Structure formats: structure tokens, C-alpha cells
Amino acid sequence: MKSGGKPGFLEGFLFPFQGLRMVLAVPAARKVLLLSVAGNFAAMAALVAGGWFAWIAWGSALVRNLSGGWLGDLLVFASAFLVLVLLAALAFLVFPVLVPILSGPFHEPLAKRIEAHILGSPPPESPFGFFQGILHDLSVTLKLLLLEILALAVSGLASFLLGSGLLVGLLLGGWLSALSWLDFPLARRGLSFARERAWVRAHFGPSMGFGLAVTLSFMVPIYNLFLAGPAAAAGASALYLRISSAEEGG
Numbered sequence: 165m166k167s168g169g170k171p172g173f174l175e176g177f178l179f180p181f182q183g184l185r186m187v188l189a190v191p192a193a194r195k196v197l198l199l200s201v202a203g204n205f206a207a208m209a210a211l212v213a214g215g216w217f218a219w220i221a222w223g224s225a226l227v228r229n230l231s232g233g234w235l236g237d238l239l240v241f242a243s244a245f246l247v248l249v250l251l252a253a254l255a256f257l258v259f260p261v262l263v264p265i266l267s268g269p270f271h272e273p274l275a276k277r278i279e280a281h282i283l284g285s286p287p288p289e290s291p292f293g294f295f296q297g298i299l300h301d302l303s304v305t306l307k308l309l310l311l312e313i314l315a316l317a318v319s320g321l322a323s324f325l326l327g328s329g330l331l332v333g334l335l336l337g338g339w340l341s342a343l344s345w346l347d348f349p350l351a352r353r354g355l356s357f358a359r360e361r362a363w364v365r366a367h368f369g370p371s372m373g374f375g376l377a378v379t380l381s382f383m384v385p386i387y388n389l390f391l392a393g394p395a396a397a398a399g400a401s402a403l404y405l406r407i408s409s410a411e412e413g414g
Contacts, residue, residue, distance in 0.1 A: 170410040176373030176403060180381055183399025184391060186278055193277040193398065200270035201390045208389065215251045220244060271397035275348040278398040282405050291354040304347055304357050311340055334379065335372075339364070342375030345396045349404035367407055374403050 171179070187193045279287035292300050315336035323329020342364050350360045364371045378399075381392040 170367075171370040171373075171403070171406055173369040173373040176370030177377045179370075179374050179403040179406075180377045180392075180395045180399040183278065183397070183402055184395035186281065186402065187274065187394050187398045190277060190281045193274050193281070196270050196274040196277065197391075197394050200267050200274070200394055203270065204267060204390055212248070212251045216244070216248050219247045267393045271393060272348060274394055275397040275401040276352075279349065279352075279401045279405065282402060288352060290352045292351070297351075300351060300356075304351070304360075307357055308340060308344055311343075315340060334376065337379040338372050338375035340375070341378040341396070342371040345374075345378060345400040346371065346404060347400075348397055349401045370403060370407065374399060 187197050276287055290297060315333065319329045319333035319336060321329075322332040343360060346364060347357075347360060350363055355363065378392070378396045381395065382388045384392070
């Protein structure tokens, strides 16, 4: 793979969108994307439908007790419609938080297919065995969760003391996004979480650009439900290969 030179912050910012372009262009990756989108849509629909049918089964009886006759029928119909709208709105607000968890099984094979497309050959297999890989994933998830809690605390403190909580939260969110999504190519090469942090620190500019773009992309409605995750997974692999190629060539 030819080197195009080390990317900087601004170019790193564009890698999630380049990742999405590659996912849409590579047939093998596009199949995984379709499965991911279908899975997310089915899960979101199931949550909304489950809540709505639960209301029809139990909540409508409470509404009907308020009034009988045609007024009771009207209240039941109106409340069912209102609950459906509220559930859909809640799903669009809450579901993006669940996307990385629900789509996680699709992101690794998608990132792997993008690497194969860029390299022109299959990427290296992870040196972690099956159980070691599970332990690594669990360890990284727990450590990222702890870091996210600390980031929220720091952002809250910055907002209280300096009035800059939004900026601090965005920067910390970008760093955590970089760590989270770059775990795909880095773990495939056997790096521990400590070494992953060191890699991100050593390539701070492009990593932060990438992480900020991912963080902002998860704030875009609809896009964050179906495309932000696959774009981030593919973009992380592309960014890693670009930096590695530049270092090897330089």
C-alpha cells in the first residue's frame, strides 16, 4: 500500500466519512452494513412496538376508567396515538446510546473487510485466542466506561468552575471515541489497552480529528442510528493503515 504521508488533524477529521464511502463502495462491507442497519431498525422497532402494545394491554384500561362510552373510546384512541409518538421520540433520543452495543458484532467484520480492501489481501488475524479476545474486549469496555464517567465528572466540574463544560466534554469525548474505535485495528495487532492509549497519544492530531468527527456524527439524527457506527469502524481501520503506511514509507 502506497503512503500518502502522515495525516494531520483536519485529514483525520475526514476519515469517518471516507470510511462510510468505502463501506458503500466495497460489496463485502456493504453486505455487513445492510445487516447492521436491518438489525438496528428491527431492535428499535421492537422496543417501540413492545412499549406500545404494553400500553394497549394495560394502560388503555386506566384511561377508559376515566370515562365511559364514546368519550372513553376517544381517550383510548388519543392516548394510544400519543404514547406511540412519545415512544418513537424516546427511541430516537435513547437508541443512539445503544447502537455501539447492538451493532458491535457487525463492526469487527466490517472493519476487517475494509482492511482487506485497502491492503489487497486479508489483514492479520488477532493474536488473541477466543477467550483472551473476550477478556480483552470486556476489559477495554469496562475501562472506557470508567473513563467516560470520569470525563462526565470533569466536564461537569469545568462547567461549574469555568463555564466551559461543553468544550471540555467535546474534547474528552473525541479522545474516548478515538480510543474506542481505533481498538479494532490496534487489538487485531495484539496491542493492550495501555499500548492503544500510547498509540493514540503518539498520533494525537489525526486521532483527535477522527474522534471529534465520530463524536459529532453521533449527534446527527437518523445518521447516528444506522451509519455513524459503521463509518467510524471503517474509518478507524483506514486511518490506522494510512498512518502505518506513512511510517513504514518514511
